[in-house]
Amino acid sequence: RGGRRGGAGGHGGGGMGTALTEAEKNVLKRTSVINGHLFLPWxxxxxxxxxxxxxxxxxxxxxxxxxxxxxxxxxxxxxxxxFMTAPKMIQIVSAYSITQELVSDCSFVSSLIIAAAYERRHHKRLITSIIYPQNARGEPVYNPSGKYMIKLHYNGIPRKVIVDDLLPVDRRNRLFCSFSNSANELWVSIIEKAYMKLHGGYDFPGSNSGIDLFCLTGWLPEPMKTDGEDFNAQRTWERVLNANKFGDVLITIATGEMSEADEERWGLVQTHAYAVLDAREVNQDGRVERMVLVKNPWAHKRWKGKYGAHDTTNWTPRMKAALNYDQDKARMVDNGIFWIDYTSMLQFFKGIYLNWNPELFKYQRKLHATWPARAPGPVNDSMTVAYNPQYALTVDVPTAARGGRKAADAIVWLVLTRHSVRKEVEDGVRDREGRLVSGAADPMHDYLALHVYSGDRGGYRVFYPQDPFYRGVYSSNPHSLFNFNVPPGRHTYTIVVSQWERSRDVDYTLDVYSAAPATLGPVKSKARHEVAIKGAWTAENAGGSGRHPGFFNNPQFRVRTTADGRFSMRVEVAEEKQFVNVRMYDSGGKRVSGFEGELLSSGNYRPQLGLAVKESLPAGEYTILVSTFEPGKLGKFTLIVGSSAAKPILARIGAEGEGMIKRALPGRWSAEAGTAAGCANHGNFTRNPKYRIVCERATDILVRLVVDRITPLPAINVALWLCPDGAVPARLPMGDAVVSTHGGVYMEKPSGVVTDMVSLPAGTYVLVPSTFDPTPGAYELVVYTSQPVVITPL
Known part of the structure; x- marks a missing residue:
């Protein structure tokens, strides 16, 4: 059902096209069974x-x-x-007739109140239009057969909610659901029953009025905390006053926690929702008083503070006349309606809920999707968002205005709706209305947020979450919202859906409401050409980070770029607890054994993803090394390289000494034996440990020297000399060595030092590992040869 999408006022269409995709249909089908019942799309x-x-x-x-x-x-x-003499669906739509009873839905009843007030004031069928059956004039009517259909917005779309007219009454034959105190009127009770059915029953755990109004009307919810760091009291008042004047907003408010003594003193109910019926500015003795007209959905118990019904100081004749307030009548009848000044409202009411008319936005886009729990990526995406659902939003704001006026910004709203198919509460501490109070949240809630990226990241896949244009707050509310102004011109943003501690499949709807033309589609990659290769860390090559001696044993790859351009590389793993890094060296594509020539690094080790980008890389051959933070961490990985210029060529480089004969020679520099002799500067170089190598045939050779837990780390070197007559020369000048690490220079490296690969003719040679200063401690020599050789410690 509902194979095509649309927007308010006939505008809209899907971000990925006007027709729903099969995947989107599956999302809507799956989330149409809510609290065990099927609610078809409207x-x-x-x-x-x-x-x-x-x-x-x-x-x-x-x-x-x-x-x-x-x-x-x-x-x-x-x-x-x-229990009624002549039932009617609607006699007169009035906010003053709505009364909450035993159902703990003060936020819902406040929503009904403000919707009814709007309909009465602006002569637009906002709430009564959702009730069926209707007569030829589009007016809801009483149905003797007792069947009604209500249009409610839930899980991303409007839905049909079918109810009968069986209502709960007490032993006095009185309704204890919400009702209209206009005799024989049904609309309040029927809408409430539909809402309660959708939410699982009259044992409703409570909500907030922003969520409830969105469900009732489809108007966009914007919650505010009056004690929040980013709350701007003056700006909020200006928005409320202007929007209320033109009928663009529905306003509800909620108290915070307070003691019973304060409840009695101030005439308020703690953690309770109220409807705002009006907002005015009145000139009071040379100053402007900001006033708000409020209704308690209980239809009794009202404000006792400044401008309360019994306040004789502030209710001047001018104020009474300006607000058409009959104080004498108000003293006699408590109908739960009261005026309160804006300053007092901010002091006692901790939540403000604004619901905005979606018809303010000519351009609307919508998509439905699912985020499987088994999808790639970490459970917690605080380190990387590379695997999160991401979308590109492009907004075209006119750069010229009519009549020579300056071009204006365009407002854009993003609404992320988390689909829910069951009650999301558990038994816990509840207030006197039966509502779940703070701290008793359902542990099965999903906490979602929207993050938005702009500038050079706008429209492209984002990998790391740092420096967003906007970072959303993780919330278990059904809706996550962000609104922002887009300046004149074409601007593209990346929208990232984020979930805190992902544990199960999440279905969601993303809505875009824009005052300027907007498109919503998939993000792009900045790399026009990408190549991937798979690899693995094994027991032989999982060398850990650069702090560990086996670092250069890690897998290495040769990459060749044939044209200058932007270059990117990333390593991806499936294991969430695997922290990884990727580095590139300017080494001509040869295997590297030292940190010299490092061009690029992904920086800190991160779970599942290491990414590095160079905006301009000359054509050439380079070496890429991928590593885990800890040595011995085995697992598979994928290396992906990309270029904006041409398709790179990527190949694996063999492991150090691959295909050669390997000999590991543990040893020790000893102070007692005099073999911790240091370099030639100390005059005893030839007393260092020595190894005779006899080659019967010509061979290639490669030697690595690694120290074993010597602190502080000494500078080391290993060198090889020819023994012309088979005997070790009395002097071994570094300049005469066949090969030495780093050209004879001593280096401090946790991963050790390694010689270049050299070819040796048949003969006898001597190998000497040494430290720069005489330093006792253990070491290991690893000798790789292409032919069998005889190695003897001397």
């Missing part, structure tokens, strides 16, 4: 629902669950004709 062309029946309609989904408190008061399920 399709305007498919509203021929049957409403007339020979017998009263009974919802096949059964009766709604009641909370223990409700069950204690419950007497029976009854139809309106059993």
């Amino acid at each position: 399709v305007d062309s498919d509203l021929e629902e049957r409403f007339k029946y020979p017998k009263p309609f009974v919802d096949p989904d059964g009766l709604l669950a009641l909370s223990p408190k409700q069950q204690a008061r419950f007497a029976a399920w009854k139809r309106p004709s059993e």
